[in-house]
Amino acid sequence: MREQLVLLLQLQTSDVKVRELETAVRELPAKLDPLRRDLAKLQSMLDAERAKLAETETWRKQQQDLIDREREALKSAQSKMQAVKNSKEFGAASREVESKRKSISDREAELKKVSEASSTSVAQLDARDKDVASVRGELESSEAAQKGQLDALKAQLAEALAARDAARAQVDKQWLRNYDSLIGKRGYAVAPVIKGTCQGCHMALPPQLNNILARMESIEMCPRCGRIVYRKELLEPAPAPAAAPEEPKA
Numbered sequence: 709m710r711e712q713l714v715l716l717l718q719l720q721t722s723d724v725k726v727r728e729l730e731t732a733v734r735e736l737p738a739k740l741d742p743l744r745r746d747l748a749k750l751q752s753m754l755d756a757e758r759a760k761l762a763e764t765e766t767w768r769k770q771q772q773d774l775i776d777r778e779r780e781a782l783k784s785a786q787s788k789m790q791a792v793k794n795s796k797e798f799g800a801a802s803r804e805v806e807s808k809r810k811s812i813s814d815r816e817a818e819l820k821k822v823s824e825a826s827s828t829s830v831a832q833l834d835a836r837d838k839d840v841a842s843v844r845g846e847l848e849s850s851e852a853a854q855k856g857q858l859d860a861l862k863a864q865l866a867e868a869l870a871a872r873d874a875a876r877a878q879v880d881k882q883w884l885r886n887y888d889s890l891i892g893k894r895g896y897a898v899a900p901v902i903k904g905t906c907q908g909c910h911m912a913l914p915p916q917l918n919n920i921l922a923r924m925e926s927i928e929m930c931p932r933c934g935r936i937v938y939r940k941e942l943l944e945p946a947p948a949p950a951a952a953p954e955e956p957k958a
C-alpha cells in the first residue's frame with residue numbers, strides 16, 4: 709500500500725505540474741497585450757494628428773490660390789486706376805486697390821502663422837514617429853523572446869504530460885477512479901496528515917485512524933473531506949538538520 713500511496717502522490721505532483729504549465733502556456737501570449745494596446749493607441753493618435761496636418765495643408769493651398777487670385781484682381785484694379793478720368797473715379801479706384809492690398813496682406817499674415825505652426829507640428833510628428841517605432845521595436849523583440857519562452861514551456865508541458873501518463877499507468881484502476889472523482893469534487897485528491905490533522909480540510913482525525921495510517925497497510929480516506937490521507941512524516945521525512953552529527957555505523 710505504501711507503494712500505491714507513493715504512486716498516487718507522484719500522480720498528484722505531476723498533475724499539478726501539468727496544470728501549472730497549461731496555465732502558463734495559455735496566459736503567456738496575453739502578457740504583451742498592454743504593450744500592444746499602448747502601441748495601437750500611440751499609432752492612432754499619430755494617425756489622427758497626421759490627418760489634421762493634411763487638412764491644414766489643404767487649407768493652406770486654398771488660401772494660397774485665393775491670394776493668387778486676389779493679386780490678379782489687384783493688378784486689374786491698379787490698371788483701372790491708371791485709366792480714371794476724374795477725381796471721383798480715382799477715389800473709388802484707389803479705395804479698391806487699397807482694400808485689395810489689405811485683404812492680401814491679412815491673408816498672407818494668417819497663412820504665415822499657419823505655415824509656422826505646421827512646420828512645428830511636422831517636427832513634433834517626426835519625433836513621435838521615432839517613439840512609436842521604438843515601442844514597435846520593443847514589442848517585436850519581446851514577441852520574439854516570448855516565442856522562445858512559449859516553445860520552452862510547451863516542451864516542458866509535453867514532458868510533464870508524459871510523466872503524468874506514466875504515473876497514471878502505474879496506479880491501480882480502483883484508486884485511479886477514486887483519485888479522479890476527488891479531483892473533480894475537491895480540486896486535489898491526496899492530502900498529508902500533520903500531527904493528526906488532515907491538511908485537506910483541517911479536521912483532526914480520530915486517533916484510531918491516525919494509528920492505522922501509521923502502519924501504512926491500507927489506503928484510508930479522511931472522514932470529512934474524503935481525500936486519500938497519509939502521514940506526512942512517513943512519506944516525506946523532514947530533512948535531517950545539516951549540523952546533525954552522523955551516527956556511527958556498525
Ligand SMILES: [Zn+2]
Nearest residue numbers: 906909930933
Ligand atoms: Zn480531510
